[in-house]
Amino acid sequence: MPVRDLAESQEFFASRAFGWEDRFPDDDPLFASAVDELRVAAGHVVLDAGCGTGRVLPQMRRLVGPSGKVVGFDATPEMIAEARRLGRDNDASLFVGDVANMGFPAATFDAILAAGLLPHLPDPSMALLELARISKPGARLGLFHPISRQALCGRHGDDPDTSVIAPPIIEALLTSLPWELESLHDGDQYLVIARRL
Numbered sequence: 001m002p003v004r005d006l007a008e009s010q011e012f013f014a015s016r017a018f019g020w021e022d023r024f025p026d027d028d029p030l031f032a033s034a035v036d037e038l039r040v041a042a043g044h045v046v047l048d049a050g051c052g053t054g055r056v057l058p059q060m061r062r063l064v065g066p067s068g069k070v071v072g073f074d075a076t077p078e079m080i081a082e083a084r085r086l087g088r089d090n091d092a093s094l095f096v097g098d099v100a101n102m103g104f105p106a107a108t109f110d111a112i113l114a115a116g117l118l119p120h121l122p123d124p125s126m127a128l129l130e131l132a133r134i135s136k137p138g139a140r141l142g143l144f145h146p147i148s149r150q151a152l153c154g155r156h157g158d159d160p161d162t163s164v165i166a167p168p169i170i171e172a173l174l175t176s177l178p179w180e181l182e183s184l185h186d187g188d189q190y191l192v193i194a195r196r197l
């Protein structure tokens with residue numbers, strides 16, 4: 001069963017934080033491709049929402065350069081501690097909190113990645129609304145999973161047709177909020193790119 005309650009989610013990920021990236025050693029190029037789709041440029045302010053150990057933060061830092069800003073944000077303190085242990089605080093500012101209420105000023109970010117996040121949220125629409133609030137007009141949001149929707153839902157014991165990431169469901173959700181669907185790839189990996197209206 002997927003983890004849905006925030007406290008349950010924190011408990012679930014706390015015990016998996018140490019060595020998290022070692023569990024998925026071949027995923028780095030897949031994450032890198034997803035970040036490329038966000039078209040991050042020098043000077044941008046970018047966010048990894050639900051960053052876990054922050055595996056994409058070094059790439060984001062290279063793309064934004066010294067004049068840009070990179071933020072990693074996650075609800076599980078142990079994930080952020082593991083990110084620090086891996087030196088990710090050299091590339092990004094790291095915060096612990098709930099994506100449904102992040103506290104950043106409105107229109108802060110040029111690009112946001114949320115990898116492996118949405119199916120864990122009790123109310124994905126609240127999070128997508130908060131992500132819209134803190135995004136600049138035209139900002140890109142990437143919703144990414146390094147495996148297929150079917151494989152992910154199989155792992156969680158979810159029905160792939162009723163999951164929040166099922167194409168008709170995520171499209172309806174995004175377009176009910178100030179997001180425009182730019183692309184949706186629902187294959188061996190899953191990547192939605194949305195643009196802030």
Ligand SMILES: C[S@@+](CC[C@H](N)C(=O)[O-])C[C@H]1O[C@@H](n2cnc3c(N)ncnc32)[C@H](O)[C@@H]1O
Binds near residue numbers: 054114121
């Ligand atoms: C499957 S992991 C993905 C981590 C990382 N993005 C990656 O792909 O390696 C999901 C992450 O979402 C975080 N998370 C779950 N609910 C959250 C919430 N409400 N706010 C912020 N982070 C949350 C968890 O702590 C966990 O680190």
